[in-house]
Amino acid sequence: xxxxxxxxxxxxxxxxxxxxxxxxxxxxxxxxxxxxxxxxxxxxxxxxxxxxxxxxxxxxxxxxxxxxxxxxxxxxxxxxxxxxxxxxxxxxxxxxxxxxxxxxxxxxxxxxxxxxxxxxxxxxxxxxxxxxxxxxxxxxxxxxxxxxxxxxxxxxxxxxxxxxxxxxxxxxxxxxxxxxxxxxxxxxxxxxxxxxxxxxxxxxxxxxxxxxxxxxxxxxxxxxxxxxxxxxxxxxxxxxxxxxxxxxxxxxxxxxxxxxxxxxxxxxxxxxxxxxxxxxxxxxxxxxxxxxxxxxxxxxxxxxxxxxxxxxxxxxxxxxxxxxxxxxxxxxxxxxxxxxxxxxxxxxxxxxxxxxxxxxxxxxxxxxxxxxxxxxxxxxxxxxxxxxxxxxxxxxxxxxxxxxxxxxxxxxxxxxxxxxxxxxxxxxxxxxxxxxxxxxxxxxxxxxxxxxxxxxxxxxxxxxxxxxxxxxxxxxxxxxxxxxxxxxxxxxxxx
Amino acid sequence: xxxxxxxxxxxxxxxxxxxxxxxxxxxxxxxxxxxxxxxxxxxxxxxxxxxxxxxxxxxxxxxxxxxxxxxxxxxxxxxxxxxxxxxxxxxxxxxxxxxxxxxxxxxxxxxxxxxxxxxxxxxxxxxxxxxxxxxxxxxxxxxxxxxxxxxxxxxxxxxxxxxxxxxxxxxxxxxxxxxxxxxxxxxxxxxxxxxxxxxxxxxxxxxxxxxxxxxxxxxxxxxxxxxxxxxxxxxxxxxxxxxxxxxxxxxxxxxxxxxxxxxxxxxxxxxxxxxxxxxxxxxxxxxxxxxxxxxxxxxxxxxxxxxxxxxxxxxxxxxxxxxxxxx
Amino acid sequence: xxxxxxxxxxxxxxxxxxxxxxxxxxxxxxxxxxxxxxxxxxxxxxxxxxxxxxxxxxxxxxxxxxxxxxxxxxxxxxxxxxxxxxxxxxxxxxxxxxxxxxxxxxxxxxxxxxxxxxxxxxxxxxxxxxxxxxxxxxxxxxxxxxxxxxxxxxxxx
Numbered sequence: 003x004x005x006x007x008x009x010x011x012x013x014x015x016x017x018x019x020x021x022x023x024x025x026x027x028x029x030x031x032x033x034x035x036x037x038x039x040x041x042x043x044x045x046x047x048x049x050x051x052x053x054x055x056x057x058x059x060x061x062x063x064x065x066x067x068x069x070x071x072x073x074x075x076x077x078x079x080x081x082x083x084x085x086x087x088x089x090x091x092x093x094x095x096x097x098x099x100x101x102x103x104x105x106x107x108x109x110x111x112x113x114x115x116x117x118x119x120x121x122x123x124x125x126x127x128x129x130x131x132x133x134x135x136x137x138x139x140x141x142x143x144x145x146x147x148x149x150x151x152x153x154x155x156x157x158x159x160x161x162x163x164x165x166x167x168x169x170x171x172x173x174x175x176x177x178x179x180x181x182x183x184x185x186x187x188x189x190x191x192x193x194x195x196x197x198x199x200x201x202x203x204x205x206x207x208x209x210x211x212x213x214x215x216x217x218x219x220x221x222x223x224x225x226x227x228x229x230x231x232x233x234x235x236x237x238x239x240x241x242x243x244x245x246x247x248x249x250x251x252x253x254x255x256x257x258x259x260x261x262x263x264x265x266x267x268x269x270x271x272x273x274x275x276x277x278x279x280x281x282x283x284x285x286x287x288x289x290x291x292x293x294x295x296x297x298x299x300x301x302x303x304x305x306x307x308x309x310x311x312x313x314x315x316x317x318x319x320x321x322x323x324x325x326x327x328x329x330x331x332x333x334x335x336x337x338x339x340x341x342x343x344x345x346x347x348x349x350x351x352x353x354x355x356x357x358x359x360x361x362x363x364x365x366x367x368x369x370x371x372x373x374x375x376x377x378x379x380x381x382x383x384x385x386x387x388x389x390x391x392x393x394x395x396x397x398x399x400x401x402x403x404x405x406x407x408x409x410x411x412x413x414x415x416x417x418x419x420x421x422x423x424x425x426x427x428x429x430x431x432x433x434x435x436x437x438x439x440x441x442x443x444x445x446x447x448x449x450x451x452x453x454x455x456x457x458x459x460x461x462x463x464x465x466x467x468x469x470x471x472x473x474x475x476x477x478x479x480x481x482x483x484x485x486x487x488x489x490x491x492x493x494x495x496x497x
Numbered sequence: 498x499x500x501x502x503x504x505x506x507x508x509x510x511x512x513x514x515x516x517x518x519x520x521x522x523x524x525x526x527x528x529x530x531x532x533x534x535x536x537x538x539x540x541x542x543x544x545x546x547x548x549x550x551x552x553x554x555x556x557x558x559x560x561x562x563x564x565x566x567x568x569x570x571x572x573x574x575x576x577x578x579x580x581x582x583x584x585x586x587x588x589x590x591x592x593x594x595x596x597x598x599x600x601x602x603x604x605x606x607x608x609x610x611x612x613x614x615x616x617x618x619x620x621x622x623x624x625x626x627x628x629x630x631x632x633x634x635x636x637x638x639x640x641x642x643x644x645x646x647x648x649x650x651x652x653x654x655x656x657x658x659x660x661x662x663x664x665x666x667x668x669x670x671x672x673x674x675x676x677x678x679x680x681x682x683x684x685x686x687x688x689x690x691x692x693x694x695x696x697x698x699x700x701x702x703x704x705x706x707x708x709x710x711x712x713x714x715x716x717x718x719x720x721x722x723x724x725x726x727x728x729x730x731x732x733x734x735x736x737x738x739x740x741x742x743x744x745x746x747x748x749x750x751x752x753x754x755x756x757x758x759x760x761x762x763x764x765x766x767x768x769x770x771x772x773x774x775x776x777x778x779x780x781x782x783x784x785x786x787x788x789x790x791x792x793x794x795x796x797x798x799x800x801x802x803x804x805x806x807x808x809x810x811x812x813x814x815x816x817x818x819x820x821x822x823x824x
Numbered sequence: 825x826x827x828x829x830x831x832x833x834x835x836x837x838x839x840x841x842x843x844x845x846x847x848x849x850x851x852x853x854x855x856x857x858x859x860x861x862x863x864x865x866x867x868x869x870x871x872x873x874x875x876x877x878x879x880x881x882x883x884x885x886x887x888x889x890x891x892x893x894x895x896x897x898x899x900x901x902x903x904x905x906x907x908x909x910x911x912x913x914x915x916x917x918x919x920x921x922x923x924x925x926x927x928x929x930x931x932x933x934x935x936x937x938x939x940x941x942x943x944x945x946x947x948x949x950x951x952x953x954x955x956x957x958x959x960x961x962x963x964x965x966x967x968x969x970x971x972x973x974x975x976x977x978x979x980x981x
Contacts, residue, residue, distance in 0.1 A: 045541045046968040049550065049566065139719075142700030143684075166881070170836055170874035177843060177867045183572050184860035186685050187659045187853045188604065190572075191860055192846060197579050197607070201571020215915075222907040223898045225942045268694055323713030324694050325542075335542030339550075341789050345713030390944030391952040394935040397911065401918055402960055406970045409567045410576070411919060418915040429896075430832055448863045453684045457653050457700060460857045468699070531978065534971055565969045 009357035013365070018058045022362060025062035026369060029069030030377040033076075036083035036214040037400035039206055040070035040272075042407055044329045048336065056340035056355055061362040063336065067329050068120055068366045071272055071308055072374055075112035076381045079105060083214040083396075088272040088308040090209060090438050091280045098296030110239035111246060111298055112305050113374035115254060118247075119306030120367035122258035123265070123313025128360050134314075135321035138266045143457065144465055147450040148474035149267070153274055153443045155481055156281035157436040167432045175440020176447070178203045185445055186452040198412040205441040207404035207413040208420050212434045214400050215421030220428075221393050239378060250302045253283060261307030265314025270446075271327025272308035272315075277439055279307035313363060320344055320356065528588055528766050532563040535756075536584075536592035538577025540570045543688075544709065544792070548621055548754050549593045551786045555777035560769075573597065573658060575607045582613040586759040588766035591617070596662050596752045599810040603817045604660055605824035611806035615762035618774045619755035619802045621787065622795035623707040624727035625666035626737070630696060631721045638723040638743050641703070642674060649680035654703040655692035659685040660822045663705040665813075666726055666750050668820040670705075670740060673748035678820055696720060707752060708734060709791035726750060733791050750816070753795065753809075755802050771799055826894040830882025836875030844868040910941050926975020927965065931957040 012018070025047070032043040043066050051059035074085030079096035089096075099108040126134065141149075157172040158165065181192045182202025193199040247254070257279040264275040283303035284293045293300055315326025316333070323344035325331035337344050342352050349356055384392070404413040424434045458464030466472045535556070537549040549566045557564040569577035574597035581592030594614065601607050627638065635641040645652055656663040664685075668678040681703065686692040689706035696704045697719050704711070704720070708731060714720045725731055726740045727749050741747050756774055758767070777783055778796050787794050797805050817823040847861040847868075882890070898904040914934045922930050932953045939949035964970040 045568075046964075046970070048541050049969055050967075053554070139694060139697045140699075142695050142698035144700070145698075166874055166877045167832075170871065170878070173867050173870045173874065177864070177871070180864050180867070183575075183606075185658070185687065187860060188573055188606070188685075189850060189853075189860045190606070191850075191864065192843075197572070197576060200573075200606075201576045204571075219908060219911055222911050222942070223904050225907065268691070318694075322694075322697075322717060322719075324690050331540070332542035335547055338790055339547060339786075343713055343716070343790075345716045388944060388948075390942040391939050391948060393942060394914075394938035395952065395956045397914065397938065398931055398935055398956060398960060401915070402964055402970065402972070405972075406964065406968075408571070409569055409971055411922065414915060414919050414922070418912065418919065421915070422912065429826055431826075432832075444863075449685075449687070452858060452862075453655075453686070453695075453700075455857055456682055456684050459650070531974070563969070565971060567971045 005353045005357055008354040009361055012057045012354060012358040013061070013361045017055075018061055018362075021054070021058040022061045022065045022365065025066040026069050026366070026373050029066035030073045030373060032066070033070030033073030033085045034377055034381055035399050035403070036077045036081060036085060036217075036396055037210050037403035038085070039210075039403060039407070040067050040074065040086040040088065041206060041328045042403060043067065043070045044332050046406065048332055051336055056342055057358045057362070059336055059340060060333070060355075060359050063329070063333055064359065064362050065366040065369070068309065068312055068363075068370060069373065069377075071312055072113060072116040072305075072370055073377050075116070075305060076109065076378060079108045079112070080381060080385060081217065081396075083217050084209070086273075087206065087209045087438065087442070088276050088311075089305075090213065090273065090435055091276040092301050092304045093213065094433075094435070095294065095296060095301055098294075099298060099301070102296045104296070104298070106237050106239045107242055107246075107298065108301065109378050110241070110243050111301055113239065113371060113378065114243050114247070115302050115306045116309040116374070117367050117370040118254060119258045119261060119309040120313060120370065121364070122255075122306070123262050123310035124360065124363045124367060126262045126310075127313045127316055127363070131317045131321055134262070134266050135317050138268065138318050138326075139322060139324075140470055141267055142468070142471075143450040143453040144468055144471035145474055146267075146446060147454055147465065148471060148478050149270065150443045150447040150450060151478045152474065152481070153278060153439070154447070155478070155485075156277045157439050158281075158485060164431055164433075167430075168436050171427065171432050171434065172436040172440045175437035176444045177440075178208065178437070179205075179441045179444025180448070185449040198410060201408065201410065201412065203416055203420075203441070204408050204413065205438065206407045207416040208441055209438050210400050210404050211417045211420035212424035212437055214396065215417050216424030216428060216434070218393055218397050218400070219421060219425040221389065225389055225393065239375065246298070246302065250299065253299065253303050254306050257283065257303035257307040258310040261310030262314035262317075264307075265311030265326055266317040268318050268324045268326055271329070272311040273438075273442055275307040275311040275314075276304040277442075280304040309367075316359075320348060528769060529560050529562040531589065532565055533560070533588070534567050534584075534590045535564050536567050536569050536577055536581050536590065538569060538574045538581075538593070538595060538597070541568050544707075544790070545593060545595055545754060547786075547790065548792065551783060552593070552620060552756060552774070552777055555780055555783060556770075556773050559773040559776055573601065573606065573661070575601055575609070578609055579607060581757065582609055582759055584759045586615070586761045586763070588758065588762060588770065591756060591758045591770065594755050594757045594806075596754075596809070596813075599806060599813045600660070600662065600665070600817065603814050603823040611803065611810055613760055614757040615760055615767060616799060616802040616806060617756045617758060617767065617770050618778065618799065619753060619795055619797045619805060620774070620778055621755075621792050622751055622753040623709065623793045624725050624731065624749065624751040625663055625705055626708045626711065626725045627667075627670070627723040628693070628696065628704040628706065628711050628715075628720050629702065629723060630699075631718055633702070635723070638740075641723060642676075642744070645671075645676060645680050649677070650682060652681055652702040653684050653700075654681050654705060655684040655686045655695055655701040656689050656704045656706040657686060657692065659683060660817075661685075662750070662752055663689070663707075665816060665820060665822065667703070667705045668822070669748045669750055669816050670726055670746075672819065673740070673746040674744060693720065708737075712791055731793070733788070751793075753805075755806075757802075767799070826896070828882045828890055828892050829878045829885060831892060833875040833878030833880075833882055836871050836878065840868040840872040840875060843871070907941055910938060914938055922975070923973045924975055925973075926977050927972035928957060928961055928977065929975070930973075931960065 032038040074089040078084040078089045078093040079100045082097040084090045084093045260279050261275040264270050280300045283300045284290050315330045318324045318326050319330040466475050535553045539545040553564040553566045569580045584590035602610050629635050664683045684701050689710035692704045695701050722737050724740050847864045850861040853859050936953035965972045
């Protein structure tokens with residue numbers, strides 16, 4: 003109890019409160035601007051937090067990342083440009099809902115379920131961190147390989163209209179991920195002698211290019227036309243949310259759980275959690291045919307999951323010093339910097355600091371609702387800005403946001419090339435979302451396959467020998483068998 | 498390649514224009530008159546990044562101009578190292594060199610070597626340690642070596658990319674013990690953290706990395722250090738025996754980090770940076786920070802750092818060739 | 825610009841072939857069953873299959889009167905073509921002029937030119953360009969320390 007009071011006193015200090023408020027606004031802003039991402043928000047906070055006290059420093063990162071992951075949903079619904087990669091899975095769905103006149107409900111769902119998912123994640127973090135970290139540490143390359151396979155399978159569920167083109171996009175994404183130094187033996191692939199290309203095509207600039215820049219190109223062609231604007235009128239976004247919670251409480255629980263679990267796995271974060279829960283949602287929905295046409299159910303799942311994953315990622319980071327995602331990779335550096343060396347000892351040596359972080363997590367998720375509302379209202383004001391001015395400014399944000407991730411002009415080249423590609427692909431009916439999925443999972447798939455083969459001395463059976471790997475492998479094969487089965491059936495009926 | 502050439506040309510042109518406009522003497526006298534970039538070839542949040550940031554902050558305090566750490570990652574360090582080498586030698590772009598600068602060219606990844614820089618000062622050195630699971634079958638290094646000899650090829654090791662410094666350290670140790678390197682296949686990983694996670698998960702049997710990288714899992718009681726490959730014991734781990742103490746075999750290597758500028762840094766700028774870096778290295782803050790993270794302290798200035806790199810380069814070439822990792 | 829599926833398929837086939845061809849000089853790595861060429865080769869086969877399926881589908885569509893290319897309406901409106909090309913030019917301008925000129929002038933020019941080309945009033949376009957450029961530069965360049973290119977700024981300090 004003493005520790006809790008100490009922790010509480012650490013948090014309710016004016017400097018801490020001011021810091022987390024500023025960090026919230028920063029996170030909301032960065033998340034809501036297409037081109038600026040949550041990872042960038044955290045990376046940019048590192049120098050700022052370098053010489054702060056531990057509590058405001060960690061508090062700033064916690065709040066900024068939670069806010070950014072939520073507010074990435076706002077431009078997805080309003081402009082069809084996801085603010086962060088974690089919103090990419092359901093960008094189309096949100097935008098279509100907005101076009102149907104259900105913008106209020108979509109944004110309300112985003113903010114409420116994001117906060118609830120975040121809370122769920124914190125609860126797990128507080129009560130089950132050591133246990134979950136234990137499970138996460140049982141994952142070796144065999145388990146990750148199967149996880150990557152399951153992740154790729156999601157592409158089938160998200161690309162609705164045209165499976166062949168959906169797969170082509172997925173393979174293109176996987177191919178982009180092979181550019182650069184190969185992860186296993188360090189051989190340069192497809193770099194054509196360029197030093198810059200050795201760093202590969204980094205996926206955040208690619209995401210910005212495929213979604214935001216290609217949308218800028220589309221806008222360039224329709225600007226000045228009498229537009230069918232997404233009705234920028236935003237009324238009471240909380241109307242009907244109570245009914246949503248009652249209706250989708252099971253979805254929420256399922257997806258938040260999956261979200262925390264995926265977040266806790268080192269190397270897989272909120273973006274993968276969003277894809278997987280969206281696909282799971284469609285698979286088990288009573289009305290899967292509505293997915294992709296502007297249906298709220300998948301959004302409930304994915305928007306809860308990506309915020310739940312955020313807290314999940316802190317589990318292995320705090321307990322074992324192993325990062326759960328790109329954000330906590332930076333957090334661990336900050337922890338060391340503050341002399342709070344992560345590991346079980348951090349709970350012994352500095353429990354008040356850890357509980358302080360937990361308290362900030364809770365505050366951040368509580369603040370998410372009112373601040374999120376303000377963010378949505380201000381986003382509406384920004385949308386009032388004439389498009390002629392807004393679109394060029396967004397393009398500049400894309401450039402700065404892509405550049406800030408790698409500090410390399412290659413990021414802008416990626417914007418140009420993949421931006422045009424995304425636009426051309428979309429014109430021809432190829433979905434771009436699977437490209438991002440392929441890029442996220444590409445290295446995970448290859449690295450874990452290769453290293454597993456080295457460990458197993460080339461024996462495929464080893465992929466099923468470990469208990470968790472065996473279960474995951476069997477699940478993957480079952481899902482694939484099911485897909486082939488349903489794929490073949492209608493053809494037989496036709497023949 | 499073309500882009501870098503263009504950039505070099507452009508920066509050189511701008512630099513020349515600047516000198517022409519302002520006149521050379523005032524240019525050097527005023528240094529630094531604007532923010533300085535400190536390029537770090539590795540990602541934000543990692544160990545190298547932390548060293549870069551503490552050095553950057555201390556330099557900033559002394560020089561009175563912002564020193565911004567710029568992470569240029571990718572290509573196993575090639576991208577960042579080449580960005581330092583190809584910057585204009587005006588003192589406004591410096592960087593942190595890591596041991597990879599004497600490794601990459603032997604692997605055929607780049608032509609860059611120590612000669613492409615103006616060394617300013619070495620600031621850190623860390624030796625490799627051998628780590629196994631605490632509840633595993635190997636209670637000490639001797640037991641591990643016996644197991645390797647009894648079943649060559651069965652035990653797998655990890656800790657960094659193929660041909661990375663820790664891979665090389667393991668091969669060097671095996672060779673010093675007269676065991677063929679193929680007796681312990683290397684499983685590449687994206688870094689020490691990933692390798693350690695795989696060790697705990699039971700995917701590999703041995704991890705080779707630096708002591709600070711393993712610290713949190715050692716504190717957690719999951720893994721243990723068996724030996725350190727260094728001429729003498731680590732002062733922060735006084736109980737950990739060196740390889741020589743245990744086996745009599747002599748082998749030492751390690752990672753190191755140092756600050757450098759592009760080739761042909763003007764002497765006044767070099768002097769100013771060196772003085773500032775020396776002050777940073779001697780500061781209480783630096784010592785506290787490095788001890789807190791278990792980083793090893795090590796200092797050599799300017800030409801000494803250069804000589805250190807030349808020596809390290811030759812030694813690394815030899816051991817990489819004998820390990821079959823050089824092209 | 826919508827192309828017949830057969831053309832998309834053909835592009836995928838060519839891409840797959842180029843990718844596979846580029847992996848041929850990859851060296852063998854002793855002691856490893858699979859090298860860095862494995863995934864690219866699998867992917868080139870997969871892309872080739874998608875390409876072949878699209879060619880088949882496109883060919884059938886041709887039979888039902890689908891043209892090789894559908895000429896989009898905007899191609900006939902010069903100002904739209906110009907706007908599209910200007911966005912591409914803006915990115916190229918940043919890539920090539922960003923370093924020598926610096927962020928401030930390049931950002932200002934890009935936002936101002938695009939905003940005017942998109943039909944914004946010149947006065948407001950210039951105001952927006954100025955405000956946005958200064959705000960981005962201050963926030964990211966100064967506070968968050970993103971190393972935005974300084975370019976000609978160096979001449980004045």
